[in-house]
Amino acid sequence: MLARPALSDAPVQSAHDRVYRGLRQQVMLGELAPGTALTLRGIGTSFGVSMTPAREAVRRLTAEGALTLSASGRITTPELSNERIEELASIRALLEPELASRALRRAHLALIDRMESINEANARAIHTQDPVAYIRTNLEFHRSLYLRAQSPAMLGLLETVWLQLGPTMRALYTRLRRTTAPPHHRLILEALRAGDDAALRLAVRTDVTQGLRHLQV
Amino acid sequence: MLARPALSDAPVQSAHDRVYRGLRQQVMLGELAPGTALTLRGIGTSFGVSMTPAREAVRRLTAEGALTLSASGRITTPELSNERIEELASIRALLEPELASRALRRAHLALIDRMESINEANARAIHTQDPVAYIRTNLEFHRSLYLRAQSPAMLGLLETVWLQLGPTMRALYTRLRRTTAPPHHRLILEALRAGDDAALRLAVRTDVTQGLRHLQV
């Protein structure tokens, strides 16, 4: 079908992996509203593959909480209850300060500069009212820091939490209608520059909980 | 046999779900040594199904970290590096005290009694040198407490950590050759009876880290 030169770092992408990555990104970035229905045949044709790879990708994403299967096997993006949102937020509040703290020692100036530029892109996304770009830059801001923690398992767990929150994040964003950048990003950057572990943990924690705590579906 | 209320309890067991549950239990309880090779056809025939449900179960378990796929797609149980074991242990040390603390308010006397009887079964498993029974009762001890936390997402994350540690736990057990029950289980029970949150968190944390911290592959 479509031959594509691999410009990314992944050398060979099996069909189910392409589907997995594509769907995962759509879910994590909030391109799909909560409760959106998907079908194996629809996914397959939209990615140019048969049902088999689509099924494997869905099974994988369901295991990660990115998708929900009804009792009869129908596929939807998750619709989270308020309790579930609270719980996922508290998991973020548990994991992210720990990851930030672990990254603190290894956070060189180049990283902080890069986070600063990501944060500017984040502010632009807010200004242009682009929810997907806002979510993407926000996650990139956090992930670029946590990558330095050298804790792949913990980061992996956190990403599944982000995945579960993806569709809801989009819904929350449109409800919130931000006009100004999240203030805690600046605090995070300042704590990083100062090398202040306690301040960093606190800034990350409040940044994580602030967005999710009191605006719920 | 004890009922095992996991995060998803479907009354109808489709073929791939039976395979998933079966393999998951084998991995989590340490019935498979690290690096054990599996094949789709082998799994299929051993569960009396074709390759298709076996593939879905493997994909699901791989997403949870219970199995590892080589670059060419071969299926093995994970062989963890020392750093990975350390990291998973620290994740347990992060999640389990939180779950215990959340369960503390709801831990009635009936629960504590049940945990005590599970702990006795755990001691018997040590006495009879039964690694699988030891791992199972140990996990049951913790899970029966954490279920009271009413935090399904957090418990789900923790179970994927247990899954990843399953094969290694077995290897560690045979290396350790315990002859006496883990002392911290008593401390956990005492803290529960006293309603002492700080003591409970500490007891759980040390129980979790003690077994994994200093005996590595």
Add this chain to the structure above:
DNA sequence: CATTCCGAAATGTGATCACAAACCGAGCGC
């Protein structure tokens, strides 16, 4: 005796098909 090479066996991948269950809307009865 160790190393390399080759081919048969094994293995994962993706496509296709048959089938039962679920879903949904039109039509009917009340």
Add this chain to the structure above:
DNA sequence: GCGCTCGGTTTGTGATCACATTTCGGAATG
């Protein structure tokens, strides 16, 4: 007008097949 039923259509599930790739043991070679 409203609820229920019934039919066609959609959808997930599992089996089977063809095929490319990997794996691995043994033979050939030095």
